Amino acid sequence: MNAHPYAFLALFGAVAVAFPLILLAVARLWFRFFQPPKPSLDKGAVYECGIAPSGDSWIQFKAHYYLYAILFLIFDVEVLFLLPFAVAFTTLPGGALVAMLVFLLLLAEGLVWAWHRGHLEWK
Amino acid sequence: MFDFFFQLHPVIQGLAKGLAVIMVIFPLAGACSLAERKVSAWMQGRPGPNRAIVPWIAWIPLLGVFLQKLGVFHLMSDGGKLLFKEEPVPGHVNKFYFILAPALAIMPAFTTVTVVPFGAYFDAAGAAIPLVLADVDIGLLAVFAVSSLGIYSLILAGWASNSKYPFLGGVRASAQLISYELAMTMSVIPVFLWINAPGQPGTMSLAKAVEFQSLPGFWGGSWFILLMPLSALIFLISLFAETNRHPFDMAESESDLVGGFHTEYGAFKWSLFFVAEYSHMIIGSGVFVLLFLGGWNPLPWVPLSTAAQLLGVAGLPLVVGVLSIVIFLAKVVAMVFFFMWVRWTVPRFRYDQIMKLGWQKLLPLSIANLLFYAIAIAVIQK
Numbered sequence: 001m002n003a004h005p006y007a008f009l010a011l012f013g014a015v016a017v018a019f020p021l022i023l024l025a026v027a028r029l030w031f032r033f034f035q036p037p038k039p040s041l042d043k044g045a046v047y048e049c050g051i052a053p054s055g056d057s058w059i060q061f062k063a064h065y066y067l068y069a070i071l072f073l074i075f076d077v078e079v080l081f082l083l084p085f086a087v088a089f090t091t092l093p094g095g096a097l098v099a100m101l102v103f104l105l106l107l108a109e110g111l112v113w114a115w116h117r118g119h120l121e122w123k
Numbered sequence: 124m125f126d127f128f129f130q131l132h133p134v135i136q137g138l139a140k141g142l143a144v145i146m147v148i149f150p151l152a153g154a155c156s157l158a159e160r161k162v163s164a165w166m167q168g169r170p171g172p173n174r175a176i177v178p179w180i181a182w183i184p185l186l187g188v189f190l191q192k193l194g195v196f197h198l199m200s201d202g203g204k205l206l207f208k209e210e211p212v213p214g215h216v217n218k219f220y221f222i223l224a225p226a227l228a229i230m231p232a233f234t235t236v237t238v239v240p241f242g243a244y245f246d247a248a249g250a251a252i253p254l255v256l257a258d259v260d261i262g263l264l265a266v267f268a269v270s271s272l273g274i275y276s277l278i279l280a281g282w283a284s285n286s287k288y289p290f291l292g293g294v295r296a297s298a299q300l301i302s303y304e305l306a307m308t309m310s311v312i313p314v315f316l317w318i319n320a321p322g323q324p325g326t327m328s329l330a331k332a333v334e335f336q337s338l339p340g341f342w343g344g345s346w347f348i349l350l351m352p353l354s355a356l357i358f359l360i361s362l363f364a365e366t367n368r369h370p371f372d373m374a375e376s377e378s379d380l381v382g383g384f385h386t387e388y389g390a391f392k393w394s395l396f397f398v399a400e401y402s403h404m405i406i407g408s409g410v411f412v413l414l415f416l417g418g419w420n421p422l423p424w425v426p427l428s429t430a431a432q433l434l435g436v437a438g439l440p441l442v443v444g445v446l447s448i449v450i451f452l453a454k455v456v457a458m459v460f461f462f463m464w465v466r467w468t469v470p471r472f473r474y475d476q477i478m479k480l481g482w483q484k485l486l487p488l489s490i491a492n493l494l495f496y497a498i499a500i501a502v503i504q505k
Contacts, residue, residue: 016141
């Protein structure tokens with residue numbers, strides 16, 4: 001393979017998006033030309049266990065999901081810095097190892113803080 | 124024989140390879156769904172799908188009945204049904220995102236295949252050359268980066284459905300997936316601490332991980348599941364959560380959310396979600412096999428090269444390549460069976476238990492694990 005491997009990755013991403021869209025288009029065309037549409041009120045209705053839907057579909061949900069998302073953002077950025085560390089690990093001097101341990105400690109500290117504040121408890 | 128293929132334009136080659144992979148993964152995922160039905164049936168002591176049969180195969184005396192009882196034709200009939208049944212789009216959905224979501228679900232599942240090596244052969248010098256579509260250095264990072272895009276399809280599906288159950292399923296799934304991604308990434312870092320030997324360019328390639336499990340000697344030949352059992356355990360549990368499999372299938376827990384994020388979906392759009400789930404499972408199993416179960420090495424301390432010499436095929440790259448693919452696929456199938464085994468054995472967790480397991484157990488455990496291996500490897504190598 002002469003082409004750059006990342007170019008292939010990108011090309012494959014495009015193929016992977018196009019493929020299901022083509023299949024959906026085929027199903028759609030089949031529906032258009034070979035199936036008589038049989039619309040009904042029930043078919044187009046919101047599904048709620050077969051009984052008539054009650055109220056708006058825009059419901060309140062726990063804000064706690066957001067807390068997890070914010071925590072994830074913080075930790076994910078930190079974890080991302082660990083990956084280059086892992087790759088370069090054995091060529092690093094001892095000081096860098098200590099620095100990385102301090103960084104890990106910060107990460108653990110964030111976790112301890114969130115835990116202590118009760119953000120990790122699902123209430 | 125294949126010379127004409129390598130003279131084609133690289134883009135056409137890429138497209139051909141892409142189609143080939145889709146042609147392998149798509150039916151494989153379908154076969155997994157059938158296997159799931161059959162395995163669950165066997166576990167619960169019922170026959171499972173055993174009716175469908177193609178007429179002219181029914182005329183073959185013993186084989187026809189055997190295939191019918193095995194249910195292999197249900198695969199085709201299910202696929203045909205899903206492709207050609209009426210495909211209504213409910214009136215209350217956000218149409219664009221509603222149709223985009225299943226396509227997005229397939230994208231990460233199929234793209235990650237490119238960086239997952241599935242076999243190896245030996246060139247004339249005896250060096251192992253992995254069989255992989257895109258041999259990128261960042262291997263595992265690419266898998267993580269692309270597969271985490273799958274979250275968007277769940278959120279989009281839940282949100283665009285404009286309905287209560289899908290919305291709750293989508294929100295739950297998103298919080299669950301991001302929670303376990305942390306523990307999953309942290310748990311594999313020790314592996315790459317170990318394989319990035321001094322004096323070599325650093326890598327996160329999956330093929331490299333397998334290479335380090337096929338070295339001679341006690342430490343070199345042992346699989347990483349033996350060297351790093353805790354990493355393997357954390358990765359496996361996170362894998363279950365990331366693929367939305369039982370006991371973590373909060374996204375579609377049918378007892379309280381009907382179908383979760385895909386409640387409003389039907390026909391082919393639904394089946395795309397289904398294929399995506401099973402493709403994720405296959406690729407996740409593949410990554411686990413490569414990282415912790417020795418990839419294409421048949422046994423711990425018995426690398427592929429030794430096995431090829433024992434069988435007397437060491438000089439035939441084609442045979443060795445096929446052998447390695449067979450060994451690798453056998454392990455992946457065993458892992459997929461393990462997924463199903465767990466699904467039909469363990470009851471589903473509650474949502475608070477899942478969050479507790481992810482944040483309060485696995486994440487601290489994976490940090491401690493990383494600390495332990497970082498210090499241990501530093502001590503060994505210095």
